[in-house]
Amino acid sequence: MNLLDRLDKYYNSRNSNEVWLMVALVSVLIGYLLFTLLSPASVTYKESQEKVNSELKNKIASHNGFLKSITINGDRDYYIKDLNKKIAQKNIELNNYREKLAKLSNAMNDLSDILYTKDNWSKFLHNIATKAKDNDLRVYNISNKVLDQNSTFGKVLDINIKCQGKYGNILSFMNDLEKTKLVTNISTVSMNATESMPVADINMSVWGVRP
Numbered sequence: 540m541n542l543l544d545r546l547d548k549y550y551n552s553r554n555s556n557e558v559w560l561m562v563a564l565v566s567v568l569i570g571y572l573l574f575t576l577l578s579p580a581s582v583t584y585k586e587s588q589e590k591v592n593s594e595l596k597n598k599i600a601s602h603n604g605f606l607k608s609i610t611i612n613g614d615r616d617y618y619i620k621d622l623n624k625k626i627a628q629k630n631i632e633l634n635n636y637r638e639k640l641a642k643l644s645n646a647m648n649d650l651s652d653i654l655y656t657k658d659n660w661s662k663f664l665h666n667i668a669t670k671a672k673d674n675d676l677r678v679y680n681i682s683n684k685v686l687d688q689n690s691t692f693g694k695v696l697d698i699n700i701k702c703q704g705k706y707g708n709i710l711s712f713m714n715d716l717e718k719t720k721l722v723t724n725i726s727t728v729s730m731n732a733t734e735s736m737p738v739a740d741i742n743m744s745v746w747g748v749r750p
Contacts (some may be wrong), residue, residue: 546666549709555657559600562650570630570743572697574712592680597729599735613691617725659687660745662694663696663719663721663745664681664683664698666719667681667698667700667716668681670715670716671702671712673715674703674706674708674709674711674712674715675704675705675708676700676704676709676739677701677703677704678700678702679701679702679703679738680699680700680701681699681700681701682698683696683697683698683699684697685697686698695731695744695745695746696744696745696746697742697743697744698739698743698744698745698747699742700739700741700743700744701738701739701740701741702738702739702741703733703735703736703737703738703739704736704737705728705736706736706737709730709737709739713725713741716743719747721746722742722745722746723743723744723745723746725741725743725748726742726743726744727741727742728740728742
């Protein structure tokens with residue numbers, strides 16, 4: 540006879556009140572054992588959940604406080620919009636500065652051509668020979684002399700040019716010289732007639748700014 544048959548025979552020999560009483564005692568015992576075993580875990584779980592809930596409440600309160608602090612006249616994006624306006628204004632100012640710098644850079648490049656430097660004088664003297672050739676003139680001599688001027692403006696280069704060609708070409712040549720970026724002034728011009736074409740003796744001055 541197995542255990543179940545023995546239990547069945549035992550309960551059959553008892554009245555119903557005794558059976559229910561034993562069932563109640565067993566239920567209480569099982570409940571007590573379960574409570575004893577699960578109570579610490581339940582307490583720990585409860586405490587952990589209460590801690591999580593408390594942290595969530597604090598975070599929600601903090602976020603609500605932050606949202607309230609950045610809300611102006613019911614607009615939560617007020618500071619973002621204001622910052623975007625300021626950024627746009629700064630971009631406009633930055634572009635204006637860039638334009639001014641570009642103009643200044645161009646002005647400096649233009650000014651560099653009239654600064655008194657040996658390189659600029661050399662280019663100008665070479666340009667004289669080129670313009671004479673363009674006007675079909677024969678150059679006999681180009682001489683120059685540098686004169687010191689006041690310290691605020693720079694120096695003056697005195698140039699003498701002796702050349703020969705058609706009268707119209709000589710006038711065109713002098714006009715080309717006066718169109719250069721450097722400040723030029725043709726002071727005297729003398730021409731000697733020859734059997735072929737006149738010979739011109741041109742005296743001019745060129746100003747340059749001291750860097």
